[in-house]
Amino acid sequence: MTNTELERCIRTYGKELYSFCRSLTHSVQEADDLYQDTFLKAMELEQKIDCGQNPKSYLLSVAVRLWKNRRRKYAWRRRICEERVYAQEVSGQEWADEEQSPEEWLLAREEAAAVRQAVERLPERQRVIVLLYYMEELSVAQIAGVVKIPEGTVKSRLYQARKSLQRELEDILYEERFG
Template identity: 45%
Template sequence: MDIDELIELVKLHGKSIYGFCHKLTGNKEDTDDLYQETFLKAMELRLKMDAARNPKAYLISVAVQLHRNHRRKVAWRRRIAPTFELDEAAAGVADLFSRESAPEDAVLSLELRTMIQQAAHRLNDKLRLPLYMYYTADMTVEEIASALKIPSGTVKSRLHKARMAVRKDLEVDVP
């Protein structure tokens, strides 16, 4: 794969890769870093990439590996020298209010979205990654299996378990 084909890949899949990176990291700065690192790594590995073999799944798998490596480094550093982090406020409120709907509906929708995102974020990586890949990167089960190097049946099982875990987390006990 040459540079021009890689540029075309960025044009075709850049938005979905960026959205996936944002789901993995949760904030703009880390998303920008992961997105940039993903395409830098793709530049290094461009000779190994095959445009005919689903390059989007390949780029997603590169992003997943880079994110895992980063999390491992951060965990190691925290074990050596613990630090304290501040939580960032959730973004995306403006796009909810831009739709034509009642303000109450917009608030309820934002609250539900936030609850679902928090429930998904609490899942372990084995369940969270396929869930994000399926719903945010619009990847098929086969593409996810290829990117994570696991059987498609395992992907289906993990998606099911992730949905059930999110559902259980969101259930409210009504007396």
């Protein structure tokens, strides 16, 4: 893969991959490392990433594999050192919607932050599935391929996660909406 091809892949998939890494790791530093290593590992494993073949699932599966392995490597470090905690925020969202008042925009932003925090509190094996399903919009079959578990297990984890989230987000689910 040439640098131009890598740049094209970064342009096409960078944002989705980076968002996934941020949500997975909770740490800017670890997300930055995981993001870079994912692209580098993907290049190493498959000399040419053909952007025409939609390599998003492939990149995500490399990221998940690296993260699982990295957690093992850093487990010892974690027990001893405090990790810099990434205070999750809904970045990149600015009030630009003509049809939405600033108050509505602020409420929507707060709601998104609450939802992301609820997702963050999920056990990791459920969180990965939720991120792949709702953030990366992969199908159950694609997720099974990325995480390398049976489709039934993906469904079951998704169900468990949705049930927990339903409980956690009860206030938001029954909240009266604007207008």
